[in-house]
Structure formats: C-alpha cells, structure tokens
Amino acid sequence: MDDMLVQMQGIDKTFPGVHALKGCDFDLKRGEVHALVGENGAGKSTLMKILSGIYDMDAGQILLKGQPVSIPNPHAAQKMGISMVHQELNLMNHLTAAQNIFIGREPLNFFFLDEHALNQNAAKIFEMMNLAVQPWMKVADMTVAKQQMVEIAKALSFNSEVLIFDEPSAALTDVEIKELFRIIRQLKDNGVGIIYITHRLEELFQISDRVTVLRDGAYVDTVKTEDATINQIIKMMVGRVIYESAPEVPxxxxxxxxxxxxxxxxxxxxxxxxxxxxxxxxxxxxxxxxxxxxxxxxxxxxxxxxxxxxxxxxxxxxxxxxxxxxxxxxVAYLSEDRKRYGLCLGLDVKKNIVITIYEKVTAFIGWVREKFVASIASKIVEQLSIRTPSLDQKVKNLSGGNQQKLVIGKWLAKDxxxxxxxxxxxxxxxxxxxxxxxxxxxxxxxxxxxxxxxxxxxxxxxxxxxxxxxxxxxxxxxxxxxxxxxxxxxxxxxxxxxxxxxxxxx
Ligand SMILES: Nc1ncnc2c1ncn2[C@@H]1O[C@H](COP(=O)(O)OP(=O)(O)OP(=O)(O)O)[C@@H](O)[C@H]1O
Ligand SMILES: [Mg+2]
Missing domain, CATH: 3.40.50.300 (P-loop containing nucleotide triphosphate hydrolases)
Structure with missing residues (x-):
C-alpha cells in the first residue's frame, strides 16, 4: 500500500436535477498513469473536481497516502500536492502566459513585482516542455492548442505529486500530444501519480497503466491497460458494442x-x-x-x-x-473554441440554441415565442442526445462534451x-x-x-x-x-x- 497516493471511496454528488456521482471509487498510485473514461456526462470531471477541491462531495471519503483528508478548496488541494489541468481553459485572456502561470504567486523584488523573474521562471517551464511560447505573450493572441499547453505549464509549476489532466489532448494536435506524453512519462519516472481523462481511446494504450470506467455517474470497473482491448473498454463505457461502420463510398x-x-x-x-x-x-x-x-x-x-x-x-x-x-x-461556422466564440455559458440551453434565429422566434414587437423556442430546442436536444436535466439548464453546468454538441445544435437550428x-x-x-x-x-x-x-x-x-x-x-x-x-x-x-x-x- 506504500505506493498508494489517493483513494476515493463511495463518492456521491448531486447537482439540482442530476445525480452526477453514485458512490464512485477511484485510486491512484505513485508513478502510474491512471486513465478515467466514460461517455459525455458520465461524471469524470465532477469526480476530479472533488479531488481538486472545486466541488464538495455529498458522501464518501478521500484518503491521501492512507490518511483521511478534507479538501475544501483548490488552494488546499494545491498545498496537498494535487493540481488539475481543466477541460475548459481557465486562463485570463488579457494576461501574459507567465502572469497566468504564476497568478497570485508572483515573485517579488522587495514589494514590487519582479517581472523579469516571473518571465524567467515561466521560460524555464516552457523550455522543459519544449514549448515555443514567449512568457510575455498575451494568452488572447495564442491558438487554443498553445493555450492548452500554458494551462499544462501552470499545473506543472506547482510541482505536484498528483496531477489531473482533464482531456488535455482534445485541443492539441499530434505534435503537441507527443510532447505531452513525453512530459507525462518523465513525471511518472519521478514518482508523480497522473490521472488522465480522454475520449481518444487509442491514447489509453500509449500512455496509461490502468483504466477506470464510469457510466452514468456509477463506477463500472478498473482494468490494467495491458489486459484490455478498446472494444472491451467501449463496452464498459456504453454498455453495448459500437460498431465503427465502414466509411460509406460517397x-x-x-x-x-x-x-x-x-x-x-x-x-x-x-x-x-x-x-x-x-x-x-x-x-x-x-x-x-x-x-x-x-x-x-x-x-x-x-x-x-x-x-x-x-x-x-x-x-x-x-x-x-x-x-x-x-x-x-x-454560411455557418462552428468554432473550434466553444468558450470564446461558440456559446453563451451563462444562458440556458434553449436560448443558446435559438440565438442564431432570434428574428424567427420573436413576434413582431419583440416578444419571444416561448412555445416555438421550446419545440425547436427540444427537437435539437433529442436529435443530438444532449444530456441536460431541462432546456432551462445553464450551459456552463453541462459536461464538456454536451456543450460541444450544443454548438452543433445551434447551427443546425439555423439550417x-x-x-x-x-x-x-x-x-x-x-x-x-x-x-x-x-x-x-x-x-x-x-x-x-x-x-x-x-x-x-x-x-x-x-x-x-x-x-x-x-x-x-x-x-x-x-x-x-x-x-x-x-x-x-x-x-x-x-x-x-x-x-x-x-x-x-x-
Ligand atoms: N456545476 C454543475 N451544475 C449542475 N450540473 C452539473 C454541474 N457540473 C456537472 N453537472 C452535471 O453532472 C453530470 C456529470 O458531468 P461531468 O462534467 O462530470 O461529465 P464528464 O464525464 O466530465 O463529461 P464530458 O466527457 O462531456 O466532459 C452531467 O450531467 C452534468 O450536466
Ligand atoms: Mg468532463
């Protein structure tokens, strides 16, 4: 048991209208990559947000190196050596890469911010990552992939023992993914425990030692990667076998x-x-x-x-x-960056769907034809099987994948x-x-x-x-x-x- 870093037992979590986690178990050893998979909305991010102090759990317990702990907030998690690279980019667009990494921990020269040291510290991390980003570059001016790498740099800067990656590769291309895997292997060799969430199942075999599957908020099983096949894992995820149909001849x-x-x-x-x-x-x-x-x-x-x-x-x-x-x-354009261009996260599901056809759903003096909106929205939600408790759910409360489906839905409505x-x-x-x-x-x-x-x-x-x-x-x-x-x-x-x-x- 010596090498056990984290044990999560019987974790339960309910949001209004959603039982997101139903008594989930998960553990992590030193020096391993433990992958966490499951369908959109299965509860992966929620489980990891509990471990990193963002959400409280309703029931269950967390042991860190065998000791029960409570993790009231992200700061506490960082002090315990746990940090997380989020699925949704959390950077401040108007700040530079270096400022984002060290926000709240800026090096001081007497009482003044030491801009030079700040940039140097960031440069060191970028160098270690083989990343071509200048510390003083504004995050707003970077591609999504670069932003994601900065987000990773930030998590690395805490020198944590437990590192959680929530779909880091979704925004990266092959070159960066290769680099990311190199970094992960290096961390692993240094005894860091890594939790890796992904929908690219082939990655499991490139990087993970064990895989845990969640389905509908429930724990399904944990398997050694070398003993598993993609089809078994898919079956555990969805409860059935999905056949990748052969490409149709156009x-x-x-x-x-x-x-x-x-x-x-x-x-x-x-x-x-x-x-x-x-x-x-x-x-x-x-x-x-x-x-x-x-x-x-x-x-x-x-x-x-x-x-x-x-x-x-x-x-x-x-x-x-x-x-x-x-x-x-x-002409419709479905953006690669749903947070920046795609969705209004503070608005609900139905408003986001009809946002592109506003003139169609308002009556002549600007009244919104609520019934019409609801019928369009529920059709789209059904067509794309968007998992949401209702059409009135705020979009920021949907899981990442369901948000992505909504971006598609919005443009389908536009026709x-x-x-x-x-x-x-x-x-x-x-x-x-x-x-x-x-x-x-x-x-x-x-x-x-x-x-x-x-x-x-x-x-x-x-x-x-x-x-x-x-x-x-x-x-x-x-x-x-x-x-x-x-x-x-x-x-x-x-x-x-x-x-x-x-x-x-x-
Ligand atoms: N803050 C919140 N408020 C309300 N519901 C939430 C909140 N966060 C998550 N949920 C709901 O909890 C369920 C689990 O979401 P979670 O984000 O953990 O899924 P996930 O497995 O990470 O999915 P994905 O692969 O799409 O990222 C979903 O039904 C989601 O809508
Ligand atoms: Mg998620």
Missing part, C-alpha cells in the same frame, strides 16, 4: 460549386488559398496546427479580415465583412446551406461521435455543403469526399477520397515552403 455529388475561394491571402497567415466546395459534399480540411485551416474558415465567415482574394457563393462574388453577412449568405465545422467532435465520446458522423452524412445527403476541419486523420479519411491539405498558410494539395490516405495527407501536411497553391479545377 455517391457522386454532382459538380455544382456552391463556394469558391480564390487567392485568399491575409497579412501573415494565408497565402493564396484556392479551393472550391460542391453541393452535398463533405470537404475535409487536414493539416497540422498553424496550417491556416481555422484562419481560412474565419476569413470566409467574416470573423477575421483578409487582405486580398475573392469569395464566390453560388457563382456570385460576395463581400463578407462580418459574421452576420456570412449568415445572410447562409445554413454551407456549414463549416471546426473540430466538430472534439471532446465528444465514441458513441456520440458516430451520431455526429451520421448527422454530417445526412446533412450532405440533403444537399448541404460541409467543410470539416479536423486534426484527427481517421475522421478526415472516414468522412470526406475530398480532402484539402494545408501547410503554413498554403493549400499544398487536394485529394479525392480514392487518393486520400494517412501517407498522402501527411506528406502534403508537412510540405513546407514547397507546393504552389493548387489551381482551382472548376
């Missing part, structure tokens, strides 16, 4: 071009981006972080300005200056013709992923045109009729589904400086 989608982008360039990111999108097509966008995929989407959607280039919708040149122009042209999905299945569990895939297929079959940006190659390969690959702000190639595979995409995704922009073969 039907001929016709040649109707609904969106054409010509020579799109922006200050320092996009360089002559050319591509087109056909009616009823799912066009995958592959590439590494920083390739310019999100920037392309945001430029089309009018969320960011571009310097030169032309955009045509149904053959007509359009001048989209802001997102409302885009919406007026029936746009051109839909850009940026990392649509990020943080979504295996079962729900399949549902979203069939939803995208249905939308395409109905004649909607879809751009799907994804960092998960299997997802790109499985879903796309055609794949556009970007690298460093350029389109480095275009593959149809017969040519696209792991190798052909990776080759184009790493084709730095090379590759002229592919001409549009319209």
């Amino acid at each position: 039907e001929d989608r016709g040649q109707d071009i609904v969106l054409e982008v010509r020579n799109l360039s922006s200050d320092n990111v996009l360089k002559n981006v050319n591509f087109n999108l056909k009616r009823g097509e799912i066009l995958g966008f592959a590439g590494l972080v920083g390739a310019g995929r999100t920037e392309t989407a945001r430029a089309i959607f009018g969320a960011d300005p571009y310097d030169s280039g032309e955009i045509y919708i149904n053959g007509e040149r359009v001048n989209i200056k802001n997102p409302s122009d885009a919406v007026a042209h029936s 746009a013709d051109i839909m850009i999905f940026d990392e649509p299945t990020r943080g979504i569990d295996v079962g729900a992923k399949q549902e979203i895939y069939s939803l995208l297929n249905d939308l395409a079959a109905q004649g909607k045109s879809i751009i799907m940006i994804s960092s998960e190659l299997p997802e790109i390969l499985r879903m796309s009729h055609r794949v556009v690959v970007m690298c460093e702000g350029r389109v480095t190639g275009e593959l149809d589904y017969t040519e696209a595979n792991q190798e052909s995409i990776m080759q184009l995704a790493t084709q730095r400086n090379g590759g002229n922009s592919v001409p549009v073969n319209a």
Whole structure:
C-alpha cells in the first residue's frame, strides 16, 4: 500500500436535477498513469473536481497516502500536492502566459513585482516542455492548442505529486500530444501519480497503466491497460458494442460549386488559398496546427479580415465583412473554441440554441415565442442526445462534451446551406461521435455543403469526399477520397515552403 497516493471511496454528488456521482471509487498510485473514461456526462470531471477541491462531495471519503483528508478548496488541494489541468481553459485572456502561470504567486523584488523573474521562471517551464511560447505573450493572441499547453505549464509549476489532466489532448494536435506524453512519462519516472481523462481511446494504450470506467455517474470497473482491448473498454463505457461502420463510398455529388475561394491571402497567415466546395459534399480540411485551416474558415465567415482574394457563393462574388453577412449568405461556422466564440455559458440551453434565429422566434414587437423556442430546442436536444436535466439548464453546468454538441445544435437550428465545422467532435465520446458522423452524412445527403476541419486523420479519411491539405498558410494539395490516405495527407501536411497553391479545377 506504500505506493498508494489517493483513494476515493463511495463518492456521491448531486447537482439540482442530476445525480452526477453514485458512490464512485477511484485510486491512484505513485508513478502510474491512471486513465478515467466514460461517455459525455458520465461524471469524470465532477469526480476530479472533488479531488481538486472545486466541488464538495455529498458522501464518501478521500484518503491521501492512507490518511483521511478534507479538501475544501483548490488552494488546499494545491498545498496537498494535487493540481488539475481543466477541460475548459481557465486562463485570463488579457494576461501574459507567465502572469497566468504564476497568478497570485508572483515573485517579488522587495514589494514590487519582479517581472523579469516571473518571465524567467515561466521560460524555464516552457523550455522543459519544449514549448515555443514567449512568457510575455498575451494568452488572447495564442491558438487554443498553445493555450492548452500554458494551462499544462501552470499545473506543472506547482510541482505536484498528483496531477489531473482533464482531456488535455482534445485541443492539441499530434505534435503537441507527443510532447505531452513525453512530459507525462518523465513525471511518472519521478514518482508523480497522473490521472488522465480522454475520449481518444487509442491514447489509453500509449500512455496509461490502468483504466477506470464510469457510466452514468456509477463506477463500472478498473482494468490494467495491458489486459484490455478498446472494444472491451467501449463496452464498459456504453454498455453495448459500437460498431465503427465502414466509411460509406460517397455517391457522386454532382459538380455544382456552391463556394469558391480564390487567392485568399491575409497579412501573415494565408497565402493564396484556392479551393472550391460542391453541393452535398463533405470537404475535409487536414493539416497540422498553424496550417491556416481555422484562419481560412474565419476569413470566409467574416470573423477575421483578409487582405486580398475573392469569395464566390453560388457563382456570385460576395463581400463578407462580418459574421452576420456570412449568415445572410447562409454560411455557418462552428468554432473550434466553444468558450470564446461558440456559446453563451451563462444562458440556458434553449436560448443558446435559438440565438442564431432570434428574428424567427420573436413576434413582431419583440416578444419571444416561448412555445416555438421550446419545440425547436427540444427537437435539437433529442436529435443530438444532449444530456441536460431541462432546456432551462445553464450551459456552463453541462459536461464538456454536451456543450460541444450544443454548438452543433445551434447551427443546425439555423439550417445554413454551407456549414463549416471546426473540430466538430472534439471532446465528444465514441458513441456520440458516430451520431455526429451520421448527422454530417445526412446533412450532405440533403444537399448541404460541409467543410470539416479536423486534426484527427481517421475522421478526415472516414468522412470526406475530398480532402484539402494545408501547410503554413498554403493549400499544398487536394485529394479525392480514392487518393486520400494517412501517407498522402501527411506528406502534403508537412510540405513546407514547397507546393504552389493548387489551381482551382472548376
Ligand atoms: N456545476 C454543475 N451544475 C449542475 N450540473 C452539473 C454541474 N457540473 C456537472 N453537472 C452535471 O453532472 C453530470 C456529470 O458531468 P461531468 O462534467 O462530470 O461529465 P464528464 O464525464 O466530465 O463529461 P464530458 O466527457 O462531456 O466532459 C452531467 O450531467 C452534468 O450536466
Ligand atoms: Mg468532463
């Protein structure tokens, strides 16, 4: 028992309308990576928020190195050597990376903040992490992936014995995930105990020693990773076997071009981006972080300005200056960053769903047609199986994956013709992923045109009729589904400086 760091026994927790944890057990040893998995809303984050002092438990007990402890707040948890990297980014956007890491613990020079020491301390951690971030960079100016790495740096800065990662990889791409795993292995060798929550089940086999499964707030089982298979784990998660259906051979989608982008360039990111999108097509966008995929989407959607280039919708040149122009042209953009652009966390589920169709749900003097709103919202909630006690639940109280489904729901309500999905299945569990895939297929079959940006190659390969690959702000190639595979995409995704922009073969 000597190497036992944490034991959680019979943990129970109820929120208004939700029995989130039903007598859960969990333990963690020194020097191990213990993965925690389960469907969206299963209770993973709640269990770990109890361990890190964010929530009180209603019943149960926690032992730390064999001693019963109470963990009244996150500060107490940190003092006991427990820190957590949250699923939702918790950084202050207006502060720098270094300020975020050491907030409340800033080094002082007499009574004054020692800015130099602050930046140096942060730089040391970044160096250890092989992370290309300047300490004085504002968090607001970073990509989601970089922000996530800063969040991890913050947790590392406490030198904790127990480190909880709540879906750290959801916002990262392969390069950063590799780096993260290297850091985790190093911590493990130093005797740190690591709790790792993920929906990317293949990661379990790369990094974890044991896996615990929760289902509907209840403890299911704990297994040694080396003795388990993905299918067993999925079965424990969902209580049934999910068959990954083979990718459907796309039907001929016709040649109707609904969106054409010509020579799109922006200050320092996009360089002559050319591509087109056909009616009823799912066009995958592959590439590494920083390739310019999100920037392309945001430029089309009018969320960011571009310097030169032309955009045509149904053959007509359009001048989209802001997102409302885009919406007026029936273009929807589902953001990769639900907290920043996607949802109003303080509002309830139904208001978030109808937010894009406000004029439709208000009567002529601005009254909201409540019944109409409720009927639209409940249809979407059902269609996407969003787990919420009611339509009046505040969105911030939904689990991470259910929030992501809601972002999709919001744009479904809008019923746009051109839909850009940026990392649509990020943080979504295996079962729900399949549902979203069939939803995208249905939308395409109905004649909607879809751009799907994804960092998960299997997802790109499985879903796309055609794949556009970007690298460093350029389109480095275009593959149809017969040519696209792991190798052909990776080759184009790493084709730095090379590759002229592919001409549009319209
Ligand atoms: N602060 C809160 N208020 C009310 N309900 C909550 C709160 N936090 C979580 N819940 C509910 O508790 C349940 C468990 O949520 P939790 O966030 O622990 O799920 P999860 O397993 O982390 O899911 P995901 O994979 O989607 O992140 C959900 O039904 C969620 O809606
Ligand atoms: Mg969670």
